[in-house]
Amino acid sequence: MSGPATLPAPEARQSWLIDGVVTAVIAIGAWQALHAYAGEAAIASPLKALRHLSGLVATAGFWSHATATLTAFAGALAISAALGIGLGLVLGLRRFAGEVAEPILSGLYAIPKVTLYPVILLIFGLGLGAKVAFGVIHGVIPITLFTLTAVKGINPVLIRTARAMRLSQADTIRTVLAPAVLPEIVTGLRVGFSLTLLGVLVGEMFASQRGLGFLIVNGISLHNVKQTTAVILMLVVVAVAANGVLLWLDRRFIHRP
Amino acid sequence: MAVVAFADPGGGMPATARETHAALRGVTRVYGRLAALGPLDLDLAKGEFFSVVGPSGCGKSTLLDVLSGLGRPNAGTVTFEGAPVDGVPDGVGIVFQEDASFPWLSVRDNVAFGLRRAGMDGAEIARRVDYALGFMGLSDFAGAYPAQLSGGMRQRVCIARTLVTQPRLILLDEPFGALDQQTRLLMGDELLRLWRETGATVLLITHALDEAAMLSDRIGVMSSRPGRFIEIVETGWPRERDSRIVADERFGQITARLWSHLREESLKAIGKSSSRKTSVP
Ligand SMILES: Nc1ncnc2c1ncn2[C@@H]1O[C@H](COP(=O)(O)OP(=O)(O)OP(=O)(O)O)[C@@H](O)[C@H]1O
Ligand SMILES: [Mg+2]
Numbered sequence: 341m342s343g344p345a346t347l348p349a350p351e352a353r354q355s356w357l358i359d360g361v362v363t364a365v366i367a368i369g370a371w372q373a374l375h376a377y378a379g380e381a382a383i384a385s386p387l388k389a390l391r392h393l394s395g396l397v398a399t400a401g402f403w404s405h406a407t408a409t410l411t412a413f414a415g416a417l418a419i420s421a422a423l424g425i426g427l428g429l430v431l432g433l434r435r436f437a438g439e440v441a442e443p444i445l446s447g448l449y450a451i452p453k454v455t456l457y458p459v460i461l462l463i464f465g466l467g468l469g470a471k472v473a474f475g476v477i478h479g480v481i482p483i484t485l486f487t488l489t490a491v492k493g494i495n496p497v498l499i500r501t502a503r504a505m506r507l508s509q510a511d512t513i514r515t516v517l518a519p520a521v522l523p524e525i526v527t528g529l530r531v532g533f534s535l536t537l538l539g540v541l542v543g544e545m546f547a548s549q550r551g552l553g554f555l556i557v558n559g560i561s562l563h564n565v566k567q568t569t570a571v572i573l574m575l576v577v578v579a580v581a582a583n584g585v586l587l588w589l590d591r592r593f594i595h596r597p
Numbered sequence: 598m599a600v601v602a603f604a605d606p607g608g609g610m611p612a613t614a615r616e617t618h619a620a621l622r623g624v625t626r627v628y629g630r631l632a633a634l635g636p637l638d639l640d641l642a643k644g645e646f647f648s649v650v651g652p653s654g655c656g657k658s659t660l661l662d663v664l665s666g667l668g669r670p671n672a673g674t675v676t677f678e679g680a681p682v683d684g685v686p687d688g689v690g691i692v693f694q695e696d697a698s699f700p701w702l703s704v705r706d707n708v709a710f711g712l713r714r715a716g717m718d719g720a721e722i723a724r725r726v727d728y729a730l731g732f733m734g735l736s737d738f739a740g741a742y743p744a745q746l747s748g749g750m751r752q753r754v755c756i757a758r759t760l761v762t763q764p765r766l767i768l769l770d771e772p773f774g775a776l777d778q779q780t781r782l783l784m785g786d787e788l789l790r791l792w793r794e795t796g797a798t799v800l801l802i803t804h805a806l807d808e809a810a811m812l813s814d815r816i817g818v819m820s821s822r823p824g825r826f827i828e829i830v831e832t833g834w835p836r837e838r839d840s841r842i843v844a845d846e847r848f849g850q851i852t853a854r855l856w857s858h859l860r861e862e863s864l865k866a867i868g869k870s871s872s873r874k875t876s877v878p
Protein backbone atom coordinates (compact mmCIF):
# COMPACT_ATOMS: atom_id res chain seq x y z
CA MET A 341 0.00 0.00 0.00
CA SER A 342 1.24 3.45 -0.79
CA GLY A 343 0.99 6.31 1.64
CA PRO A 344 0.83 6.08 5.41
CA ALA A 345 -0.30 2.83 7.03
CA THR A 346 -3.82 2.59 8.40
CA LEU A 347 -2.97 0.35 11.34
CA PRO A 348 -2.11 1.93 14.68
CA ALA A 349 1.60 2.23 15.37
CA PRO A 350 3.18 -0.80 17.14
CA GLU A 351 3.57 1.21 20.36
CA ALA A 352 -0.16 1.95 20.34
CA ARG A 353 -1.04 -1.73 19.96
CA GLN A 354 1.36 -2.73 22.73
CA SER A 355 -0.08 -0.17 25.17
CA TRP A 356 -3.53 -1.52 24.37
CA LEU A 357 -2.41 -4.97 25.48
CA ILE A 358 -0.86 -3.57 28.67
CA ASP A 359 -4.09 -1.69 29.44
CA GLY A 360 -6.06 -4.90 29.02
CA VAL A 361 -3.79 -6.93 31.29
CA VAL A 362 -3.76 -4.23 33.97
CA THR A 363 -7.57 -3.97 33.90
CA ALA A 364 -7.93 -7.75 34.16
CA VAL A 365 -5.51 -7.95 37.09
CA ILE A 366 -7.34 -5.16 38.94
CA ALA A 367 -10.72 -6.79 38.30
CA ILE A 368 -9.56 -10.19 39.54
CA GLY A 369 -7.92 -8.59 42.57
CA ALA A 370 -11.11 -6.71 43.44
CA TRP A 371 -13.11 -9.90 43.01
CA GLN A 372 -10.80 -11.82 45.32
CA ALA A 373 -11.03 -9.01 47.90
CA LEU A 374 -14.82 -8.97 47.67
CA HIS A 375 -14.86 -12.73 48.14
CA ALA A 376 -12.67 -12.40 51.24
CA TYR A 377 -14.97 -9.69 52.63
CA ALA A 378 -18.40 -11.14 51.82
CA GLY A 379 -17.54 -14.79 52.34
CA GLU A 380 -18.15 -18.06 50.57
CA ALA A 381 -21.94 -17.82 50.89
CA ALA A 382 -22.20 -14.61 48.81
CA ILE A 383 -19.58 -14.88 46.08
CA ALA A 384 -17.26 -17.66 45.01
CA SER A 385 -13.53 -17.02 44.61
CA PRO A 386 -12.19 -16.48 41.08
CA LEU A 387 -10.45 -19.83 41.07
CA LYS A 388 -13.50 -21.76 42.30
CA ALA A 389 -15.76 -19.99 39.83
CA LEU A 390 -13.42 -20.83 36.98
CA ARG A 391 -13.27 -24.49 38.05
CA HIS A 392 -17.04 -24.66 38.31
CA LEU A 393 -17.44 -23.00 34.94
CA SER A 394 -15.18 -25.52 33.24
CA GLY A 395 -17.40 -28.28 34.66
CA LEU A 396 -20.53 -26.43 33.62
CA VAL A 397 -19.57 -25.94 29.99
CA ALA A 398 -19.17 -29.72 29.67
CA THR A 399 -22.89 -30.28 30.37
CA ALA A 400 -25.57 -30.26 27.68
CA GLY A 401 -28.04 -28.51 30.02
CA PHE A 402 -25.83 -25.47 30.27
CA TRP A 403 -25.62 -25.12 26.50
CA SER A 404 -29.35 -25.31 26.08
CA HIS A 405 -29.62 -22.35 28.50
CA ALA A 406 -26.87 -20.49 26.66
CA THR A 407 -28.60 -21.10 23.34
CA ALA A 408 -31.85 -19.74 24.74
CA THR A 409 -30.11 -16.55 25.79
CA LEU A 410 -28.29 -16.24 22.50
CA THR A 411 -31.50 -16.69 20.51
CA ALA A 412 -33.35 -14.04 22.50
CA PHE A 413 -30.35 -11.70 22.37
CA ALA A 414 -29.88 -12.06 18.60
CA GLY A 415 -33.56 -11.34 18.02
CA ALA A 416 -33.60 -8.37 20.40
CA LEU A 417 -30.43 -6.87 18.92
CA ALA A 418 -31.70 -7.25 15.36
CA ILE A 419 -34.98 -5.53 16.27
CA SER A 420 -33.24 -2.79 18.29
CA ALA A 421 -30.80 -2.09 15.46
CA ALA A 422 -33.36 -2.05 12.66
CA LEU A 423 -35.87 -0.01 14.63
CA GLY A 424 -33.28 2.33 16.14
CA ILE A 425 -31.42 3.07 12.92
CA GLY A 426 -34.63 3.47 10.92
CA LEU A 427 -36.26 5.71 13.50
CA GLY A 428 -33.08 7.72 14.00
CA LEU A 429 -32.69 8.33 10.26
CA VAL A 430 -36.29 9.41 9.80
CA LEU A 431 -36.33 11.64 12.88
CA GLY A 432 -32.95 13.13 12.01
CA LEU A 433 -33.95 13.93 8.43
CA ARG A 434 -37.30 15.41 9.45
CA ARG A 435 -36.08 18.27 11.52
CA PHE A 436 -39.40 19.04 13.15
CA ALA A 437 -40.25 15.48 14.09
CA GLY A 438 -36.73 15.11 15.44
CA GLU A 439 -37.04 18.18 17.61
CA VAL A 440 -40.26 16.84 19.09
CA ALA A 441 -39.01 13.28 19.50
CA GLU A 442 -35.56 13.89 20.93
CA PRO A 443 -36.57 15.16 24.40
CA ILE A 444 -39.22 12.44 24.58
CA LEU A 445 -36.67 9.75 23.78
CA SER A 446 -34.14 11.19 26.22
CA GLY A 447 -36.87 11.19 28.86
CA LEU A 448 -37.78 7.59 28.09
CA TYR A 449 -34.13 6.66 28.17
CA ALA A 450 -33.80 8.17 31.64
CA ILE A 451 -36.73 6.38 33.27
CA PRO A 452 -35.81 3.13 35.00
CA LYS A 453 -36.91 0.38 32.66
CA VAL A 454 -37.92 -1.87 35.59
CA THR A 455 -41.12 0.11 35.85
CA LEU A 456 -42.14 -1.24 32.45
CA TYR A 457 -41.56 -4.92 33.34
CA PRO A 458 -45.05 -5.62 34.69
CA VAL A 459 -46.58 -4.11 31.56
CA ILE A 460 -44.38 -6.22 29.31
CA LEU A 461 -45.15 -9.36 31.27
CA LEU A 462 -48.85 -8.67 30.85
CA ILE A 463 -48.43 -8.18 27.12
CA PHE A 464 -46.03 -10.98 26.26
CA GLY A 465 -46.48 -13.44 29.08
CA LEU A 466 -43.54 -15.58 30.23
CA GLY A 467 -41.00 -16.79 27.68
CA LEU A 468 -39.13 -15.72 24.58
CA GLY A 469 -41.39 -12.80 23.63
CA ALA A 470 -40.95 -11.06 26.95
CA LYS A 471 -37.18 -11.63 26.95
CA VAL A 472 -36.84 -10.11 23.50
CA ALA A 473 -39.07 -7.19 24.51
CA PHE A 474 -36.93 -6.54 27.58
CA GLY A 475 -33.84 -6.49 25.37
CA VAL A 476 -35.43 -4.13 22.87
CA ILE A 477 -36.65 -1.56 25.39
CA HIS A 478 -33.10 -1.28 26.67
CA GLY A 479 -31.33 -1.28 23.33
CA VAL A 480 -33.52 0.63 20.92
CA ILE A 481 -33.44 4.09 22.47
CA PRO A 482 -29.67 4.61 22.59
CA ILE A 483 -29.35 3.37 19.01
CA THR A 484 -32.10 5.77 17.92
CA LEU A 485 -30.52 8.68 19.78
CA PHE A 486 -27.02 8.06 18.41
CA THR A 487 -28.39 7.82 14.85
CA LEU A 488 -30.58 10.88 15.22
CA THR A 489 -27.75 12.97 16.65
CA ALA A 490 -25.42 11.86 13.87
CA VAL A 491 -27.86 12.80 11.12
CA LYS A 492 -28.63 16.16 12.69
CA GLY A 493 -24.96 16.89 13.28
CA ILE A 494 -23.72 16.00 9.79
CA ASN A 495 -21.27 18.54 8.43
CA PRO A 496 -23.44 20.74 6.17
CA VAL A 497 -20.65 21.23 3.64
CA LEU A 498 -20.85 17.51 2.82
CA ILE A 499 -24.49 17.90 1.86
CA ARG A 500 -23.63 21.03 -0.12
CA THR A 501 -20.97 19.00 -1.93
CA ALA A 502 -23.59 16.43 -2.86
CA ARG A 503 -25.80 19.21 -4.22
CA ALA A 504 -22.86 20.74 -6.07
CA MET A 505 -22.36 17.35 -7.74
CA ARG A 506 -26.06 17.23 -8.62
CA LEU A 507 -26.71 13.99 -6.75
CA SER A 508 -30.32 12.86 -6.46
CA GLN A 509 -31.79 12.69 -2.99
CA ALA A 510 -31.55 8.91 -2.94
CA ASP A 511 -27.90 9.03 -4.05
CA THR A 512 -27.15 11.70 -1.45
CA ILE A 513 -28.55 9.50 1.31
CA ARG A 514 -26.81 6.39 0.03
CA THR A 515 -23.39 7.75 -0.91
CA VAL A 516 -22.92 10.75 1.40
CA LEU A 517 -25.29 10.77 4.36
CA ALA A 518 -25.09 7.06 5.22
CA PRO A 519 -21.29 6.78 5.24
CA ALA A 520 -21.01 10.11 7.06
CA VAL A 521 -23.17 8.93 9.95
CA LEU A 522 -21.87 5.36 10.03
CA PRO A 523 -19.22 5.94 12.72
CA GLU A 524 -21.82 7.31 15.12
CA ILE A 525 -24.20 4.49 14.34
CA VAL A 526 -21.48 1.95 15.04
CA THR A 527 -20.90 3.59 18.42
CA GLY A 528 -24.65 3.49 19.03
CA LEU A 529 -24.70 -0.21 18.17
CA ARG A 530 -21.88 -0.88 20.60
CA VAL A 531 -23.79 0.81 23.40
CA GLY A 532 -26.99 -0.87 22.23
CA PHE A 533 -25.23 -4.25 22.23
CA SER A 534 -24.42 -4.12 25.94
CA LEU A 535 -27.78 -2.69 26.96
CA THR A 536 -29.73 -5.22 24.88
CA LEU A 537 -27.80 -8.05 26.50
CA LEU A 538 -28.55 -6.56 29.91
CA GLY A 539 -32.25 -6.33 29.04
CA VAL A 540 -32.41 -9.94 27.87
CA LEU A 541 -30.68 -11.23 31.00
CA VAL A 542 -32.97 -9.23 33.27
CA GLY A 543 -35.91 -10.55 31.30
CA GLU A 544 -34.70 -14.08 31.90
CA MET A 545 -34.43 -13.43 35.61
CA PHE A 546 -38.02 -12.17 35.79
CA ALA A 547 -39.89 -13.91 33.07
CA SER A 548 -38.35 -17.23 32.16
CA GLN A 549 -37.27 -20.67 33.24
CA ARG A 550 -34.56 -20.77 30.59
CA GLY A 551 -31.39 -18.91 29.79
CA LEU A 552 -28.29 -17.68 31.59
CA GLY A 553 -30.21 -14.98 33.44
CA PHE A 554 -32.41 -17.74 34.86
CA LEU A 555 -29.31 -19.76 35.87
CA ILE A 556 -28.03 -16.76 37.84
CA VAL A 557 -31.17 -16.32 39.95
CA ASN A 558 -31.64 -20.07 40.14
CA GLY A 559 -28.17 -20.39 41.64
CA ILE A 560 -29.09 -17.82 44.25
CA SER A 561 -32.37 -19.48 45.25
CA LEU A 562 -30.70 -22.89 45.47
CA HIS A 563 -27.77 -21.45 47.47
CA ASN A 564 -25.55 -22.56 44.61
CA VAL A 565 -23.26 -19.53 44.72
CA LYS A 566 -20.65 -21.26 42.55
CA GLN A 567 -23.16 -21.55 39.70
CA THR A 568 -24.20 -17.90 39.92
CA THR A 569 -20.61 -16.66 40.03
CA ALA A 570 -19.50 -18.96 37.23
CA VAL A 571 -22.28 -17.82 34.89
CA ILE A 572 -21.57 -14.17 35.66
CA LEU A 573 -17.89 -14.78 34.96
CA MET A 574 -18.70 -16.27 31.60
CA LEU A 575 -21.03 -13.41 30.68
CA VAL A 576 -18.43 -10.82 31.62
CA VAL A 577 -15.76 -12.53 29.55
CA VAL A 578 -18.07 -12.86 26.54
CA ALA A 579 -19.29 -9.26 26.81
CA VAL A 580 -15.78 -7.84 27.14
CA ALA A 581 -14.56 -9.96 24.23
CA ALA A 582 -17.49 -8.92 22.05
CA ASN A 583 -16.93 -5.28 22.88
CA GLY A 584 -13.25 -5.68 22.05
CA VAL A 585 -14.08 -7.22 18.68
CA LEU A 586 -16.55 -4.42 17.91
CA LEU A 587 -13.97 -1.79 18.90
CA TRP A 588 -11.37 -3.46 16.73
CA LEU A 589 -13.72 -3.56 13.75
CA ASP A 590 -14.51 0.08 14.38
CA ARG A 591 -10.85 1.12 14.43
CA ARG A 592 -9.94 -1.06 11.53
CA PHE A 593 -12.68 -0.13 9.08
CA ILE A 594 -14.08 3.22 10.12
CA HIS A 595 -12.15 6.35 9.23
CA ARG A 596 -13.14 9.00 11.67
CA PRO A 597 -12.79 12.64 10.62
CA MET B 598 -18.18 51.66 -10.10
CA ALA B 599 -14.78 52.42 -11.50
CA VAL B 600 -13.04 50.21 -13.97
CA VAL B 601 -9.31 50.54 -13.89
CA ALA B 602 -7.18 49.01 -16.59
CA PHE B 603 -3.52 48.23 -16.32
CA ALA B 604 -3.84 46.71 -19.75
CA ASP B 605 -1.20 46.64 -22.41
CA PRO B 606 -3.17 47.04 -25.59
CA GLY B 607 -3.04 43.64 -27.24
CA GLY B 608 -1.73 42.03 -24.06
CA GLY B 609 -4.27 39.93 -22.18
CA MET B 610 -7.80 39.50 -23.25
CA PRO B 611 -10.26 42.31 -23.67
CA ALA B 612 -12.90 40.86 -21.39
CA THR B 613 -15.65 43.11 -22.70
CA ALA B 614 -15.27 41.84 -26.24
CA ARG B 615 -15.90 38.25 -25.22
CA GLU B 616 -18.98 36.13 -24.99
CA THR B 617 -20.66 36.26 -21.57
CA HIS B 618 -20.42 32.93 -19.76
CA ALA B 619 -22.27 33.69 -16.53
CA ALA B 620 -24.02 36.82 -15.36
CA LEU B 621 -25.59 38.32 -12.27
CA ARG B 622 -28.13 41.12 -12.64
CA GLY B 623 -29.31 43.16 -9.67
CA VAL B 624 -28.66 40.24 -7.33
CA THR B 625 -29.24 40.61 -3.60
CA ARG B 626 -29.15 38.07 -0.80
CA VAL B 627 -30.61 38.58 2.64
CA TYR B 628 -30.25 36.28 5.65
CA GLY B 629 -33.22 36.99 7.86
CA ARG B 630 -32.85 40.71 8.37
CA LEU B 631 -29.17 40.84 7.51
CA ALA B 632 -28.39 42.17 4.04
CA ALA B 633 -25.42 40.04 2.99
CA LEU B 634 -24.96 40.84 -0.68
CA GLY B 635 -25.70 43.37 -3.41
CA PRO B 636 -27.48 44.68 -5.30
CA LEU B 637 -24.75 43.55 -7.62
CA ASP B 638 -24.07 42.98 -11.31
CA LEU B 639 -21.36 40.81 -12.78
CA ASP B 640 -20.52 39.53 -16.24
CA LEU B 641 -18.03 36.71 -16.42
CA ALA B 642 -16.56 36.46 -19.91
CA LYS B 643 -16.07 32.99 -21.33
CA GLY B 644 -12.57 31.81 -20.51
CA GLU B 645 -11.58 34.65 -18.24
CA PHE B 646 -9.90 34.39 -14.86
CA PHE B 647 -11.82 36.59 -12.45
CA SER B 648 -10.89 37.06 -8.82
CA VAL B 649 -12.93 38.52 -6.00
CA VAL B 650 -11.30 40.24 -3.05
CA GLY B 651 -13.08 41.91 -0.18
CA PRO B 652 -13.09 42.28 3.59
CA SER B 653 -14.03 39.33 5.76
CA GLY B 654 -17.78 38.81 6.02
CA CYS B 655 -18.57 41.06 3.04
CA GLY B 656 -20.52 38.37 1.21
CA LYS B 657 -17.94 36.64 -1.02
CA SER B 658 -19.07 33.13 -0.14
CA THR B 659 -22.67 34.30 -0.50
CA LEU B 660 -21.81 35.51 -4.01
CA LEU B 661 -20.47 32.05 -4.85
CA ASP B 662 -23.56 30.45 -3.33
CA VAL B 663 -25.88 32.46 -5.55
CA LEU B 664 -23.77 32.24 -8.71
CA SER B 665 -23.44 28.45 -8.36
CA GLY B 666 -27.18 27.94 -7.98
CA LEU B 667 -26.79 26.44 -4.49
CA GLY B 668 -28.65 29.40 -3.05
CA ARG B 669 -31.32 31.58 -4.60
CA PRO B 670 -30.97 35.34 -4.71
CA ASN B 671 -33.69 37.34 -2.96
CA ALA B 672 -33.83 39.63 -5.97
CA GLY B 673 -32.24 39.71 -9.41
CA THR B 674 -31.31 37.02 -11.89
CA VAL B 675 -28.45 34.60 -12.40
CA THR B 676 -27.68 33.08 -15.79
CA PHE B 677 -25.13 30.51 -16.90
CA GLU B 678 -24.49 29.89 -20.60
CA GLY B 679 -27.57 31.89 -21.40
CA ALA B 680 -30.00 29.91 -19.23
CA PRO B 681 -31.42 30.98 -15.87
CA VAL B 682 -29.76 29.20 -12.97
CA ASP B 683 -31.92 27.01 -10.73
CA GLY B 684 -29.85 24.50 -8.80
CA VAL B 685 -26.24 23.84 -9.79
CA PRO B 686 -26.06 23.62 -13.59
CA ASP B 687 -24.13 20.93 -15.40
CA GLY B 688 -20.68 22.30 -16.20
CA VAL B 689 -20.20 24.22 -12.96
CA GLY B 690 -17.63 22.96 -10.44
CA ILE B 691 -17.34 24.27 -6.90
CA VAL B 692 -14.58 24.18 -4.31
CA PHE B 693 -15.85 25.33 -0.92
CA GLN B 694 -14.06 27.41 1.64
CA GLU B 695 -14.48 24.67 4.27
CA ASP B 696 -12.85 21.25 4.08
CA ALA B 697 -15.40 19.13 2.24
CA SER B 698 -13.38 15.95 1.75
CA PHE B 699 -15.25 12.75 2.58
CA PRO B 700 -13.54 11.25 5.66
CA TRP B 701 -14.71 7.71 4.82
CA LEU B 702 -13.02 7.65 1.41
CA SER B 703 -9.35 7.42 0.53
CA VAL B 704 -7.82 10.33 -1.38
CA ARG B 705 -8.15 8.41 -4.63
CA ASP B 706 -11.80 7.53 -4.00
CA ASN B 707 -12.56 11.10 -2.96
CA VAL B 708 -11.19 12.41 -6.23
CA ALA B 709 -12.96 9.73 -8.26
CA PHE B 710 -16.29 10.29 -6.45
CA GLY B 711 -17.98 12.61 -8.94
CA LEU B 712 -16.84 10.60 -11.95
CA ARG B 713 -18.10 7.31 -10.50
CA ARG B 714 -21.48 8.88 -9.72
CA ALA B 715 -21.62 10.07 -13.31
CA GLY B 716 -21.09 6.46 -14.41
CA MET B 717 -17.85 7.07 -16.26
CA ASP B 718 -15.81 4.17 -17.61
CA GLY B 719 -13.25 2.85 -15.09
CA ALA B 720 -10.14 3.26 -17.21
CA GLU B 721 -11.02 6.86 -18.01
CA ILE B 722 -11.64 7.55 -14.30
CA ALA B 723 -8.25 6.09 -13.41
CA ARG B 724 -6.53 8.18 -16.06
CA ARG B 725 -8.16 11.44 -14.97
CA VAL B 726 -7.71 10.76 -11.25
CA ASP B 727 -4.03 9.94 -11.68
CA TYR B 728 -3.54 13.14 -13.59
CA ALA B 729 -5.39 15.23 -10.99
CA LEU B 730 -3.48 13.62 -8.11
CA GLY B 731 -0.19 14.39 -9.80
CA PHE B 732 -1.33 17.88 -10.59
CA MET B 733 -2.18 18.54 -6.95
CA GLY B 734 0.96 16.83 -5.60
CA LEU B 735 -1.04 14.06 -3.93
CA SER B 736 0.23 10.99 -5.81
CA ASP B 737 2.06 9.65 -2.76
CA PHE B 738 -1.08 9.92 -0.66
CA ALA B 739 -3.56 8.24 -2.99
CA GLY B 740 -4.27 5.51 -0.42
CA ALA B 741 -4.38 7.79 2.63
CA TYR B 742 -7.54 9.00 4.33
CA PRO B 743 -8.36 12.67 4.97
CA ALA B 744 -7.78 12.28 8.73
CA GLN B 745 -4.14 11.51 7.90
CA LEU B 746 -3.65 14.68 5.83
CA SER B 747 -2.90 18.28 6.70
CA GLY B 748 -5.55 20.94 6.16
CA GLY B 749 -3.85 22.20 3.02
CA MET B 750 -3.65 18.68 1.58
CA ARG B 751 -7.33 18.07 2.27
CA GLN B 752 -8.18 21.27 0.47
CA ARG B 753 -6.10 20.03 -2.48
CA VAL B 754 -8.14 16.81 -2.45
CA CYS B 755 -11.29 18.92 -2.79
CA ILE B 756 -9.77 20.93 -5.64
CA ALA B 757 -8.77 17.74 -7.44
CA ARG B 758 -12.23 16.25 -6.90
CA THR B 759 -13.77 19.24 -8.62
CA LEU B 760 -11.21 19.56 -11.41
CA VAL B 761 -11.48 15.94 -12.59
CA THR B 762 -15.06 16.60 -13.64
CA GLN B 763 -13.69 19.18 -16.09
CA PRO B 764 -16.14 21.99 -15.34
CA ARG B 765 -16.53 24.83 -17.81
CA LEU B 766 -17.00 27.28 -14.94
CA ILE B 767 -14.85 26.70 -11.88
CA LEU B 768 -15.82 28.48 -8.65
CA LEU B 769 -13.13 28.46 -5.97
CA ASP B 770 -13.69 29.87 -2.48
CA GLU B 771 -10.32 30.62 -0.88
CA PRO B 772 -8.96 27.25 -1.98
CA PHE B 773 -5.39 28.05 -0.97
CA GLY B 774 -6.32 29.51 2.39
CA ALA B 775 -4.67 26.68 4.30
CA LEU B 776 -1.44 26.69 2.27
CA ASP B 777 1.87 28.35 2.99
CA GLN B 778 2.98 31.19 0.74
CA GLN B 779 5.42 29.15 -1.39
CA THR B 780 2.97 26.32 -2.04
CA ARG B 781 0.27 28.87 -2.70
CA LEU B 782 2.34 30.51 -5.46
CA LEU B 783 3.14 27.16 -7.03
CA MET B 784 -0.48 26.02 -6.85
CA GLY B 785 -1.38 29.31 -8.48
CA ASP B 786 0.94 28.43 -11.36
CA GLU B 787 -0.71 25.03 -11.67
CA LEU B 788 -4.12 26.62 -11.67
CA LEU B 789 -3.06 29.02 -14.40
CA ARG B 790 -1.75 26.13 -16.47
CA LEU B 791 -4.99 24.21 -16.04
CA TRP B 792 -7.01 27.30 -16.89
CA ARG B 793 -5.01 27.78 -20.09
CA GLU B 794 -5.23 24.12 -21.08
CA THR B 795 -8.95 23.70 -20.47
CA GLY B 796 -10.20 27.11 -21.50
CA ALA B 797 -12.48 27.09 -18.45
CA THR B 798 -13.82 30.24 -16.86
CA VAL B 799 -12.52 30.69 -13.32
CA LEU B 800 -13.96 32.69 -10.46
CA LEU B 801 -11.55 32.72 -7.55
CA ILE B 802 -12.37 34.16 -4.16
CA THR B 803 -9.25 35.00 -2.22
CA HIS B 804 -8.07 37.12 0.65
CA ALA B 805 -4.54 37.29 -0.73
CA LEU B 806 -4.14 40.45 -2.80
CA ASP B 807 -0.91 39.24 -4.40
CA GLU B 808 -2.62 36.05 -5.47
CA ALA B 809 -5.45 38.01 -7.09
CA ALA B 810 -2.99 40.37 -8.77
CA MET B 811 -0.87 37.54 -10.15
CA LEU B 812 -3.57 35.14 -11.37
CA SER B 813 -6.40 37.24 -12.70
CA ASP B 814 -7.49 38.92 -15.89
CA ARG B 815 -9.85 41.00 -13.80
CA ILE B 816 -10.25 41.52 -10.08
CA GLY B 817 -13.52 42.57 -8.45
CA VAL B 818 -13.00 44.53 -5.26
CA MET B 819 -15.97 44.22 -2.90
CA SER B 820 -17.23 46.72 -0.36
CA SER B 821 -17.92 45.77 3.24
CA ARG B 822 -21.27 44.08 3.84
CA PRO B 823 -23.63 44.11 2.00
CA GLY B 824 -21.01 43.31 -0.64
CA ARG B 825 -20.97 45.22 -3.91
CA PHE B 826 -18.20 45.73 -6.43
CA ILE B 827 -16.58 49.08 -5.80
CA GLU B 828 -13.99 48.58 -8.49
CA ILE B 829 -13.07 46.16 -11.22
CA VAL B 830 -9.35 46.11 -11.90
CA GLU B 831 -8.15 44.83 -15.28
CA THR B 832 -4.64 43.50 -15.01
CA GLY B 833 -3.85 43.12 -18.70
CA TRP B 834 -1.56 40.14 -18.14
CA PRO B 835 -0.83 37.94 -21.14
CA ARG B 836 -2.57 34.55 -21.10
CA GLU B 837 0.84 32.88 -20.88
CA ARG B 838 1.89 33.91 -17.40
CA ASP B 839 3.12 32.49 -14.14
CA SER B 840 4.19 33.51 -10.67
CA ARG B 841 7.34 35.16 -12.01
CA ILE B 842 5.24 38.19 -12.95
CA VAL B 843 5.48 39.21 -9.30
CA ALA B 844 8.74 40.82 -10.41
CA ASP B 845 6.88 42.96 -12.94
CA GLU B 846 6.45 46.56 -11.88
CA ARG B 847 2.75 46.46 -12.78
CA PHE B 848 2.26 43.69 -10.20
CA GLY B 849 3.17 46.13 -7.43
CA GLN B 850 0.89 48.79 -8.88
CA ILE B 851 -2.07 46.42 -9.04
CA THR B 852 -1.54 45.13 -5.53
CA ALA B 853 -1.23 48.68 -4.21
CA ARG B 854 -4.41 49.67 -6.03
CA LEU B 855 -6.32 46.76 -4.47
CA TRP B 856 -5.02 47.60 -1.04
CA SER B 857 -5.92 51.28 -1.26
CA HIS B 858 -9.57 50.28 -1.64
CA LEU B 859 -9.54 47.38 0.71
CA ARG B 860 -7.88 49.19 3.57
CA GLU B 861 -10.86 51.50 3.91
CA GLU B 862 -13.42 48.69 3.50
CA SER B 863 -11.63 46.35 5.86
CA LEU B 864 -11.55 49.00 8.54
CA LYS B 865 -15.30 49.39 8.13
CA ALA B 866 -15.77 45.66 8.29
CA ILE B 867 -14.01 45.41 11.64
CA GLY B 868 -15.99 48.35 12.95
CA LYS B 869 -13.45 51.13 12.60
CA SER B 870 -13.17 53.88 10.07
CA SER B 871 -10.07 55.64 8.89
CA SER B 872 -11.80 59.06 8.99
CA ARG B 873 -12.33 58.67 12.73
CA LYS B 874 -8.73 57.72 13.12
CA THR B 875 -7.44 60.74 11.20
CA SER B 876 -9.64 63.12 13.22
CA VAL B 877 -7.62 62.31 16.33
CA PRO B 878 -5.23 65.24 16.85
N1 LIG C 1 -26.43 30.77 6.36
C1 LIG C 1 -26.33 32.02 6.87
N2 LIG C 1 -27.26 32.47 7.76
C2 LIG C 1 -27.17 33.71 8.26
N3 LIG C 1 -26.20 34.58 7.98
C3 LIG C 1 -25.26 34.20 7.12
C4 LIG C 1 -25.26 32.90 6.52
N4 LIG C 1 -24.20 32.80 5.70
C5 LIG C 1 -23.56 33.98 5.79
N5 LIG C 1 -24.18 34.83 6.63
C6 LIG C 1 -23.78 36.21 6.93
O1 LIG C 1 -23.66 36.89 5.70
C7 LIG C 1 -22.52 37.70 5.70
C8 LIG C 1 -21.63 37.36 4.53
O2 LIG C 1 -21.11 36.05 4.74
P1 LIG C 1 -20.10 35.36 3.72
O3 LIG C 1 -19.82 34.00 4.24
O4 LIG C 1 -20.65 35.48 2.37
O5 LIG C 1 -18.82 36.30 3.88
P2 LIG C 1 -17.37 36.13 3.21
O6 LIG C 1 -17.08 37.36 2.46
O7 LIG C 1 -17.28 34.86 2.47
O8 LIG C 1 -16.45 36.10 4.49
P3 LIG C 1 -15.00 35.38 4.68
O9 LIG C 1 -14.01 36.18 3.93
O10 LIG C 1 -14.77 35.51 6.16
O11 LIG C 1 -15.14 33.98 4.21
C9 LIG C 1 -21.84 37.54 7.05
O12 LIG C 1 -22.20 38.64 7.86
C10 LIG C 1 -22.44 36.27 7.59
O13 LIG C 1 -22.57 36.36 8.98
MG1 LIG D 1 -16.27 33.13 2.79
